Structure formats: structure tokens, C-alpha cells
Amino acid sequence: MSHELNIATVAEEGGAPKDQKFTLKWIVISIAAGVLIWLIPTPADLGVRGHAFLALLATVVLLWTSEAIPIGVTSILVGCGLIIFNIQSSKAAWEPYANRSVVFVFFIIMLGVMLGQTTIPNRLMSYILKIGGRNVKRLSFTLCMGATFLAAWTHDATITIILLYAMMPMFLKMGLTADKSNSFTKHFMFMIPLGSACGGGATFLGSGRSPASAELLFQITGYNIGFMEYMLYQFVPSMALGLATWLAVWIIYPPKIKELPLELAVEKMPPMEKKEKQLAWILAGTFVLWFLTDITKIHVSAIGGLFIVVCMVFNVVDWKRCLAEYPWNPIMVFGAGFSLGVAMLDTGAGKWLATQIFPIFTGAPWPVVAAGASALSAVITSFMANAAATALLVPVMVPMADLAGTPVAPIAMAVPLATTFVLLVIGCPPTLIAYGFGYFSQWEAFKVLLFRSILGILLLCLCMSLWYPLVKMPGNIDNMKTPAKLTMSGYELIQTK
Numbered sequence: 001m002s003h004e005l006n007i008a009t010v011a012e013e014g015g016a017p018k019d020q021k022f023t024l025k026w027i028v029i030s031i032a033a034g035v036l037i038w039l040i041p042t043p044a045d046l047g048v049r050g051h052a053f054l055a056l057l058a059t060v061v062l063l064w065t066s067e068a069i070p071i072g073v074t075s076i077l078v079g080c081g082l083i084i085f086n087i088q089s090s091k092a093a094w095e096p097y098a099n100r101s102v103v104f105v106f107f108i109i110m111l112g113v114m115l116g117q118t119t120i121p122n123r124l125m126s127y128i129l130k131i132g133g134r135n136v137k138r139l140s141f142t143l144c145m146g147a148t149f150l151a152a153w154t155h156d157a158t159i160t161i162i163l164l165y166a167m168m169p170m171f172l173k174m175g176l177t178a179d180k181s182n183s184f185t186k187h188f189m190f191m192i193p194l195g196s197a198c199g200g201g202a203t204f205l206g207s208g209r210s211p212a213s214a215e216l217l218f219q220i221t222g223y224n225i226g227f228m229e230y231m232l233y234q235f236v237p238s239m240a241l242g243l244a245t246w247l248a249v250w251i252i253y254p255p256k257i258k259e260l261p262l263e264l265a266v267e268k269m270p271p272m273e274k275k276e277k278q279l280a281w282i283l284a285g286t287f288v289l290w291f292l293t294d295i296t297k298i299h300v301s302a303i304g305g306l307f308i309v310v311c312m313v314f315n316v317v318d319w320k321r322c323l324a325e326y327p328w329n330p331i332m333v334f335g336a337g338f339s340l341g342v343a344m345l346d347t348g349a350g351k352w353l354a355t356q357i358f359p360i361f362t363g364a365p366w367p368v369v370a371a372g373a374s375a376l377s378a379v380i381t382s383f384m385a386n387a388a389a390t391a392l393l394v395p396v397m398v399p400m401a402d403l404a405g406t407p408v409a410p411i412a413m414a415v416p417l418a419t420t421f422v423l424l425v426i427g428c429p430p431t432l433i434a435y436g437f438g439y440f441s442q443w444e445a446f447k448v449l450l451f452r453s454i455l456g457i458l459l460l461c462l463c464m465s466l467w468y469p470l471v472k473m474p475g476n477i478d479n480m481k482t483p484a485k486l487t488m489s490g491y492e493l494i495q496t497k
Contacts, residue, residue: 026068034059043352049087050349056081057340057349057383064333064424065442072329075336088343096342097335100301101387105157105429106331107304109436111283112161113325114308114317116168118276123269124166134260140187141246144195148242151199152206152235154290155300157429159196164434167192170260178438184255189439190448191249193430194420195242200386201417202238203231209390209416210234216394217412223474232471233413240463241420241456248452275316282310330436337426340383345392350380354396362404367465367488369406373397374418374457381419382427389419407475407484407491410468417460421453 038055042048060081063074082093096102115121132139143163151159167188171177176185200207204214204227214225225233272280286307290300312319344350354376361372373393381389393415401411422428425435425445435445465488475484475491484491 023068026062026066030059030062030066030068033062045355046352047348050347050352052085053082053087053343053347053349056085056087057344060336060340061424064426065446067442070329071442072332075332078336078339082339082343087347088339092342092346093339096339097332099335099338100299101429102331102335102338104155104299104301104304105334105432107301107308108155108157108161108429109331109433110308110322110326111158111304112165112433113322114279114311115162115165116325117317117321118279119269119272120276120280121165122169123272124162125169126269128166129260136184136255136257136259137250139260140191140250140255143188144191144246144249145239145242147192147195148199148202148239148245151196152202152238154206154287156193156196156200156207157433158287158290159199160193160430160433163192163196164189164437174261181439182256183253184257185439186444187249187253187255189434189437190253190445191246193428193434194245194249194448194452196430197420197422197428198238198241198245200238201241201420202235203227206238207386207416209386209419212387212390213394213412213416216391217398217409220395220398221408223409233468233473234417236467237417237460237463240459241417244456244459245452248455249448252448252451275314278314279311279316282307282314282316327436330432333426334429334432337383337432341389344380344383350392351396353380354393355400358397358400359404361406364406365488366401366407366410366486367461369401369404370410370414370464371457371461373411373414374421374460375453377415377418378421378423378453378457381421382423386416386419386428390416393419407486409473409475410464410486413468413473414460414464418457421449421456423449423453425449 034055037058038052040051042051056078060074060078063069063077064071079093079097082088083090087093128139128143132142147159147163171185174184176182181189201210204211210230214230218224286303289296289298289303289306293300293303311317357376358372361369364372376397377389377393380393394412397411397415398408401408420428422431423446425431425442427449431445431449434440435442469486469488473486475486
């Protein structure tokens with residue numbers, strides 16, 4: 001079997017055609033939902049633009065989840081709708097489609113397309129099978145926790161694309177293309193990106209949302225959390241989220257195959273060709289540059305673009321094939337999701353949602369408040385980048401927690417962890433990249449994502465309630481200006497002489 005993978009063809013095979021009756025039914029339902037929300041009297045503290053945004057959002061979400069029309073087409077509708085209904089200016093509506101994070105995801109997916117033209121995915125799969133073995137449960141657990149750990153030290157989207165391409169040779173050797181997807185393929189296509197997403201909140205290197213949360217807490221309270229202190233608080237909860245993810249995916253989509261057939265054992269690979277060696281070295285150098293971005297201050301998107309340029313200069317892959325095989329739907333959806341996130345911030349709709357929900361938890365123990373903050377984070381981050389959701393939620397939740405007498409540090413630290421609990425595939429690059437392979441539908445994803453969010457929030461809050469006091473995370477009073485020690489339910493003032 002050829003080692004070459006064509007993600008564009010695989011994704012196309014996975015899209016089942018919708019009949020006209022189904023399409024028209026869901027278009028009518030989606031529009032009706034938006035109109036009904038618009039007809040509700042506008043709350044005084046929301047504003048007309050925010051009200052119109054929520055109405056448009058309802059229509060778009062239903063179209064995306066029903067897949068009545070191609071998700072890329074719905075993504076174009078997002079920008080059009082924001083302009084037509086005077087929610088955003090044309091500049092504000094379309095610019096997010098070319099945001100640096102969207103561009104970075106474009107480069108990451110292109111990286112995967114390039115890998116598909118080499119034997120590198122087969123070699124990775126051979127190595128993974130040596131570690132995980134033929135037992136499917138052991139292999140699944142190893143991949144999930146490995147993805148969570150690795151994503152803490154680089155970008156979760158990078159780990160996702162590399163591991164997914166490593167799995168493709170196994171799928172194709174078993175005859176499991178996108179149009180023949182089953183519980184086995186769905187299990188791994190969910191588990192790898194969701195496990196990777198968990199690791200993003202473990203360190204400052206894992207994602208933009210991690211340093212953003214620490215910086216915002218400093219600006220609001222004056223308490224500065226450094227690299228090592230942040231990792232001390234967040235690494236263990238992040239690994240707990242990786243465990244919750246593995247349990248959730250195993251429960252919803254347990255593989256019917258218990259042990260891989262002997263035929264899947266990858267035979268001894270021939271020596272790498274010159275161009276494959278060049279690609280491997282260029283990729284290694286790219287990882288080093290990504291790892292050093294905190295020092296160099298060069299954005300990861302520039303490094304990702306440089307990787308492609310260098311590959312083309314040395315002619316290590318076929319550029320025309322890369323363009324032909326590139327799956328455009330995912331990048332269009334991510335651009336639209338980013339545009340919705342910006343609109344949610346600009347119109348005040350996100351802040352309005354937070355202020356409606358958060359006061360419900362006033363007076364409750366901080367782990368319960370953290371659960372509420374996590375649930376709200378899951379909803380908000382489903383429509384915007386994780387870092388943007390963190391930037392929106394921390395400034396809202398920290399003052400509210402302080403007013404309610406709740407320790408603010410654990411609430412602020414819960415947000416970057418909880419923004420992995422996306423409810424839609426558009427919520428983060430890893431899930432969107434996996435969706436682009438065509439092995440599962442958005443409805444199948446929603447079932448996994450919803451159950452994972454519930455299980456993950458419960459396990460996260462339990463872990464934080466035990467771990468944060470154990471590692472002596474500070475509590476707070478008056479926005480942490482008075483020293484206090486965090487407890488499982490609140491804080492105790494530190495007596496000073």
C-alpha cells in the first residue's frame with residue numbers, strides 16, 4: 001500500500017450527501033430560531049448589537065451542527081450576517097478570518113499535508129505500536145496521556161496533526177477510510193485532539209491562554225504568577241483532564257476491536273530518502289524555534305510560515321500536490337469562529353452572558369464556583385479562540401468572585417483549563433483539524449464533547465480542591481491584598497505579628 005495520504009480526498013469521502021428535504025427543513029429551523037431570539041425584547045444591559053449577535057449565533061450554530069449546508073459555506077455566511085445586520089463593520093467582520101491564530105492553524109494543517117507525502121507517518125506509527133502495543137485500550141491510553149503531556153511543551157494543534165497522521169497508515173491498512181468510519185476510528189479521531197487540547201493549559205508554553213490568565217490576574221490583583229509557579233498549579237490538573245478525556249471517549253465510543261491484528265505490525269522500514277531526511281530536520285528546527293518563542297518574541301505563525309518556505313526552497317515536497325490536497329473547510333470554519341469571538345467581545349454579548357450566569361454561584365464554596373466558571377467557559381470558548389475566551393472571562397469572573405467572598409486565584413486558574421471544554425468542533429484547532437479528516441459528524445462530536453465537558457468539570461474541580469491547597473496556592477481577600485491561605489472551601493487569613 002502506498003504511504004501517501006490525501007486528506008482532501010479522505011475528508012470528501014466522509015461527507016454523506018444531504019437530500020433537499022433535509023436541507024430545507026434545517027435551514028427553516030435555523031432561521032426560525034434566530035428570528036425568535038430577535039423578537040424577544042432586548043435586555044437593557046445587552047444592547048441592540050449584542051441582541052442581534054445572539055440571534056445570528058443561534059442560526060449559525062444550528063446550521064453548523066445539522067450540516068444542512070457545507071460548513072465552509074456557513075462560515076462565509078457568518079461574515080455576511082455580521083455585516084448585513086449591522087453587528088460589525090465589514091473590516092471587523094472579515095479581518096478575523098486572517099487573524100494570526102487562523103494563519104497559524106493554516107500552516108499547521110499544511111504541515112500535516114506535507115507529512116502525508118512521506119513515510120514519516122508510517123515510521124511514527126511503528127514507534128507508537130512499539131510503545132502502546134497491540135492492545136487497543138493500552139494504545140488508546142498511551143496516546144491520550146502522551147498527547148496531553150507533549151502538548152504542554154508545544155502547541156496542541158501541532159501534536160494533533162502529527163499524531164493523527166501517524167494513525168492514518170493504520171486506518172488505511174485496515175481499510176477504514178472516512179466513508180467506512182466505525183467506533184475504532186472515531187475513538188482515536190476524538191481522543192487524540194481532545195487529549196492534546198488538555199495539555200495546552202499546563203504551562204506557559206502550551207497555549208496563549210495560559211500566560212494570558214496569569215497576566216490578567218496580575219493586572220487585576222497585583223499578584224504575579226511566574227512560569228514555575230503556574231506549572232506547579234496547572235500541570236497536575238491538566239493531566240487529570242487528559243484522564244477525564246480518555247474515560248469520556250472510551251465510554252461514548254469504545255472501540256469494538258480489542259486487539260490489533262498481527263498484520264498491522266509495520267514491517268522494517270527502508271532507509272529514509274534524502275528529501276524525507278531534509279523534511280525531518282526542517283521540522284525539528286521548527287519545533288526548536290517554536291519552543292523558544294518566549295525568548296525570541298517571534299509569533300508561532302511566522303515560524304510556521306517559514307517552515308513551508310524552507311520546504312519549498314529545498315523542494316522536499318510537491319507544492320501543487322499540497323494545494324490540491326489541502327482541506328479548506330476546517331480553516332474557513334476556524335476563521336468564522338474567530339470572527340464570532342471578536343463580535344462576542346465587541347458587542348458585549350459575552351460579558352452579558354457571564355454576568356447573567358455567574359451570580360448564581362454567589363456564596364458557594366470556591367470549587368462549586370470554579371465548576372460554574374468552567375461551565376461558562378465551555379459555552380463561551382465554543383465560539384472563539386481559547387486565549388480570547390480567557391481574555392474575556394478572567395476580567396469578569398475575578399471581580400465577581402472577590403465581591404462574593406470567593407478566592408479569586410483558583411477561579412482565575414480554572415478558566416485556562418476549562419477552555420478546553422469546547423462543545424462544538426469549531427471551538428479549538430485540534431478538534432477542527434480532526435473534523436477535517438471526515439471520520440465523524442458534528443453531531444457525533446457534540447455527544448462526546450458534552451459528556452467530556454460534564455465529566456471533565458467534575459474531575460477538574462475535585463482535583464483543584466485537593467491539589468491547590470496542597471501546593472499552597474494563595475487565597476484572597478480584597479483582591480489578594482491581604483495574605484490568606486487557600487482551603488478546600490474558602491481561605492484562612494494568615495496571622496502576622
